[in-house]
Amino acid sequence: LDRYAVIGHPVAHSKSPFIHAAFARQTGQKLSYDAVEVLPELLADVLAQLHAEPYQGLNVTLPHKLAVAALCESVSERAKLAGAVNTLVRTASGWAGDNTDGVGFIRDLTVNLGVALAGKRVLLLGAGGAARGLIAPILAERPAELAVSNRNPWKPEELAEQFKALGPIVPRTHLSLKGDRYDLVINATSAGHAGTLPRLPGQIVAEGGVCYDLSYGTAAEPFCAWARAQGAVLSADGLGMLVEQAAAAFEIWRGVRPETAPVLAALRTPEP
Ligand code: ATR
Structure with missing residues (x-):
């Protein structure tokens, strides 16, 4: 066996x-x-x-x-x-x-949930290990922009520097997102494991926008609840990616x- x-x-x-x-x-x-x-x-x-x-x-x-x-x-x-x-x-x-995490995420999003990334404005929240693993797979789908946002501003800057040859990656901080809108917002922070979510400005989810939390179970609840309150048409947890x-x-x-x-x-x- x-x-x-x-x-x-x-x-x-x-x-x-x-x-x-x-x-x-x-x-x-x-x-x-x-x-x-x-x-x-x-x-x-x-x-x-x-x-x-x-x-x-x-x-x-x-x-x-x-x-x-x-x-x-x-x-x-x-x-x-x-x-x-x-x-x-x-x-x-x-x-x-x-x-296989990156292909798992892309497949869940594009095949299971029917959300295409090409030409979209994508926001990745978090700049730790989980976020890093998604950058190359997302850029390979040819988004219009991939904003990587974090509390600590240095980490997105490092990631943007490292991955800039692969596509349009922009370093941001959560509070600087005010006034911008994204078609897809992905939570790759570990905040949900502490029962919370990053502090974000309102109205960053575009009309018809989709939200996705990489975690599942109770850890995904704070972000998914925020996503629904922000009017996201779809608010998915990461069980499909798993x-x-x-x-x-x-x-x-x-x-x-x-x-x-x-x-x-x-x-x-x-x-x-
Ligand atoms: P993982 O492997 O899960 O990505 P990590 O590498 O420790 O874990 O990264 C944790 C990420 O969650 C970081 O982006 C962290 O933000 P900072 O770099 O600013 O610390 C983010 N994070 C964790 N708790 C958070 C919270 N309460 N609010 C906002 N971001 C949080």
């Missing part, structure tokens, strides 16, 4: 085992998928151990997405651009690092693309 796992800390509440078990059933693939709790200081040892056992592939979640890159034998171009690795593929002598990044990893590992819609629907069904 081919073995896979998600590694993280904490990892007990990860939805990845549920998602990959559903993909495996649906596609008739025989595999196992566990959640492995890994302390940061043990990351290198555990990666070697899981390789030896052997595991065929791993997903990587917080807080290991950055650290894992340095422990890979090779890292894909898109993972280098994201500065993070979320998928590991076994090689004979180590792990190849990849990142399922899509998993599907992209599954396809890399198994060579078959699972159907994401039934799995997303199952995750959205309240537990009895």
Whole structure:
């Protein structure tokens, strides 16, 4: 039986085992998928151990997405651009690092939700690891502008400098957004995990505008509530992105693309 796992800390509440078990059933693939709790200081040892056992592939979640890159034998171009690795593929002598978060986000937005990015004014809130991973994938869709806004002004400036060759990226701060309007506003801050959202001026969501929070569950609630109050025609959480990044990893590992819609629907069904 081919073995896979998600590694993280904490990892007990990860939805990845549920998602990959559903993909495996649906596609008739025989595999196992566990959640492995890994302390940061043990990351290198555990990666070697899981390789030896052997595991065929791993997903990587917080807080290991950055650290894992340095422990890979090779890292894909898109993972280098994201500065993070979320998928590991076994090689004979180590792990190849990849990142499916960006394609997962773009697929959820464009295919599942039917929102195109070409020619749109896009606002990315936050300039940490989560925001960074979306910049190259968004610019590849040819938006009219990608504004990256943050509390701390230095981080967007650094990101804009680094990604400027890929498209029209503009560094901003939240308060400076007053008077501007965006067709798509993406929350990539971690503020929702503290039950809040960035302080934003009103009226930055354009007529017919869409809002998307990368987190899901209670962490997505403050921003999604703000989005609805601002008149967004659609206010989505990141559960679809979670399922899509998993599907992209599954396809890399198994060579078959699972159907994401039934799995997303199952995750959205309240537990009895
Ligand atoms: P992640 O990996 O989730 O992106 P991170 O790299 O620590 O985590 O980045 C957190 C992001 O959320 C940053 O953009 C941070 O803004 P600052 O750089 O200005 O600190 C943002 N953030 C966190 N809490 C916030 C809050 N209460 N209001 C606004 N932005 C917040």
